[in-house]
Amino acid sequence: EDQVTQSPEALRLQEGESSSLNCSYTVSGLRGLFWYRQDPGKGPEFLFTLYSAGEEKEKERLKATLTKKESFLHITAPKPEDSATYLCAVGTDKLIFGTGTRLQVFP
Amino acid sequence: NAGVMQNPRHLVRRRGQEARLRCSPMKGHSHVYWYRQLPEEGLKFMVYLQKENIIDESGMPKERFSAEFPKEGPSILRIQQVVRGDSAAYFCASSPDHSGTGELFFGEGSRLTVL
Numbered sequence: 001e002d003q004v005t006q007s008p009e010a011l012r013l014q015e016g017e018s019s020s021l022n023c024s025y026t027v028s029g030l031r032g033l034f035w036y037r038q039d040p041g042k043g044p045e046f047l048f049t050l051y052s053a054g055e056e057k058e059k060e061r062l063k064a065t066l067t068k069k070e071s072f073l074h075i076t077a078p079k080p081e082d083s084a085t086y087l088c089a090v091g092t093d094k095l096i097f098g099t100g101t102r103l104q105v106f107p
Numbered sequence: 108n109a110g111v112m113q114n115p116r117h118l119v120r121r122r123g124q125e126a127r128l129r130c131s132p133m134k135g136h137s138h139v140y141w142y143r144q145l146p147e148e149g150l151k152f153m154v155y156l157q158k159e160n161i162i163d164e165s166g167m168p169k170e171r172f173s174a175e176f177p178k179e180g181p182s183i184l185r186i187q188q189v190v191r192g193d194s195a196a197y198f199c200a201s202s203p204d205h206s207g208t209g210e211l212f213f214g215e216g217s218r219l220t221v222l
Contacts, residue, residue: 004149032209033209034209034210041215041216042215042216043111043198043200043213043214043215043216044150044198044211044213045213046209046210046211046212049209049210087149087150089150089209091209094140094152094155094163094165094166095140095150095152095209095211096152097142097149097150097151098149099147099148099149100149
C-alpha cells in the first residue's frame, strides 16, 4: 500500500532561519512526487512536481529535491508569509497525501 | 479565469439529515476529484470523476456517500443520513486531464458540521 510520511509535524522558525522538511514514501511505481502548500481555511495550492531521483525544483525561497526514498523541501531565509502547512503527495491514479508539516515563521 | 468553486463553504446538519456539496471545476477541466480532510489528518482521496462517469471511487465509504458529475452542471457529493463522524472539510479539485502531473487545482472546501 502506498504511504507518505512527513516530518516534523510542526516547525517553528525565526525569520531568516533556513531549514528542511522531510517527506518519505513507499510506493509501487512512482509516477511523481508533489508538494503543495495549504493556508488555514483554504484549499491546497500546487508547488512542485518531481519525477526522478536527483531532480530539483526551485521557486523563490523553496527548493524541492528527490531521492529514491524521500523528498526534502528546503526553505532558505524564510519570511512570515511562508507560514503554512506543506503537504507532500505521491501520485499513481490518485494522489496520496501525507499529513503535512505545519510551518510557523516568526519575525 | 475563475478557480474551482465549491459551495456551500459551511454547512451544518443534524444527525440523519442529508448533505449536498457542490463543485464547479475550472473552465476547461473535465476531471474532478473529491478529498476529505479530518482535523489533524491528511487529505484522503474519496472519488475521481469525469463527465458522467465515476472512474475511481475506492476511497468512498460504501454506504451513505455518492458522487456524480453530470454532463451539465457541477459535481455533487451527497452524504445521506449524516453522522457526527462525517464532520470534516471536503475539498474538490479539478484538472484538465489525467496525465499524472499531480497538478490539481483545489477549491476552498466545504466544511460540514454534524450536530
